[in-house]
Amino acid sequence: MVQNAERRRDTTKDHLRLLARVARMYHEQGMRQPEIAATLNISQPRVSRLLKEAVAQGMVRTVVTLPEGVHTELEEELQRRYGLRDAVVVDVEDYQDDVIPPLASAAAAYLGVTFTGGDVIGISSWSETLLATVERLPQKNSQVADRVIQLVGGVGSPEAQVHATRLVARLANLTYARPIFVPLPGVVATTAIRDALLEDPGVKDVQAQWHDLTVVLVGIGSLEPSPLLLSSGNAVSQADQEELRGLGAVGDVCLHFFDATGKPVDSAFDQRVIGIDAPTFRAVERRVGVAGGMRKLSAIRAAIEGGWVNVLVTDLTIARLLCA
CATH class of the missing domain: 3.40.50.1360 (Rossmann fold)
Structure with missing residues (x-):
């Protein structure tokens, strides 16, 4: 039972690492979804799902900074x-x-x-x-x-x-x-x-x-x-x-x-x-x-x-x- 719990925690951590990596590649490094899929050897639909999940998890927060003179x-x-x-x-x-x-x-x-x-x-x-x-x-x-x-x-x-x-x-x-x-x-x-x-x-x-x-x-x-x-x-x-x-x-x-x-x-x-x-x-x-x-x-x-x-x-x- 203890081993199963540890395995679930490890799986969760691995998933979160993947979420974070995909999010950083897309939002910080400017990579397109097909590039991310090819780099990580996963499907493009999965990349899309991971990006949406990263937003839902609160990893990605969109902040709009208004330029001067725009109200x-x-x-x-x-x-x-x-x-x-x-x-x-x-x-x-x-x-x-x-x-x-x-x-x-x-x-x-x-x-x-x-x-x-x-x-x-x-x-x-x-x-x-x-x-x-x-x-x-x-x-x-x-x-x-x-x-x-x-x-x-x-x-x-x-x-x-x-x-x-x-x-x-x-x-x-x-x-x-x-x-x-x-x-x-x-x-x-x-x-x-x-x-x-x-x-x-x-x-x-x-x-x-x-x-x-x-x-x-x-x-x-x-x-x-x-x-x-x-x-x-x-x-x-x-x-x-x-x-x-x-x-x-x-x-x-x-x-x-x-x-x-x-x-x-x-x-x-x-x-x-x-x-x-x-x-x-x-x-x-x-x-x-x-x-x-x-x-x-x-x-x-x-x-x-x-x-x-x-x-x-x-x-x-x-x-x-x-x-x-």
Whole structure:
């Protein structure tokens, strides 16, 4: 009995030595499985089984060391905490107060990988960050989108309107898609004017196509308008800002304002916006928001808590505060 026990111990030790040897040859010496099999005079299937057993026994532990500037753990925490489909976090330390260039580069890289074919893309008109993103987006080798559709009225001051038109047209060109424009202002003076303009057959056609969207690209606005929106003539007036602030608004997506919890704010301003309606927007499967900077922290938090966007591209400081 004692001899049998000793024999089992010796067999176990021999097996463990073989496990360790195979594991070291594969993981440390970089040998391929056929080489290991030939060297040890065992079958390749057995080598494969031994490697799996070495992992199960705890002999081999995989450790992923993140390179500098890559924040996968933080991205995964954002996804988990806010129920996002995806998150991209970028370091903006070298850019001081201007977070747009690194955010735009990160967003362009993300979109370059995730535009794979057949998409109907919606894009908001009055976003400096999206304009910079599209400028950095590489030309695709084949058609990856059917249409690029404007989400908010693009008519404004001549200089700003050039930016809005270029944004839609350039993205369509890069993806070999057909551009669809909204030939109206983003904001009009009264609800009656908006309702009348929405009866135009051309506008009704665009409205119908909003239901075909598979992905939307938007900026996340704070209550104070961006310089581009301000120069466009479509910005929120001081009086409207005061009304929205009184209603608890902290930010907007496509000029639809929401409070700190992401709940839509019912305002007179909302009744004068010409653009995709909130229910249609929120029904789009992939809603990509690109925004960063401390000025937009409350708006970004509300946008993801309220489900306005489900893919977020933001900067490292904002990401850490969102996960704190």
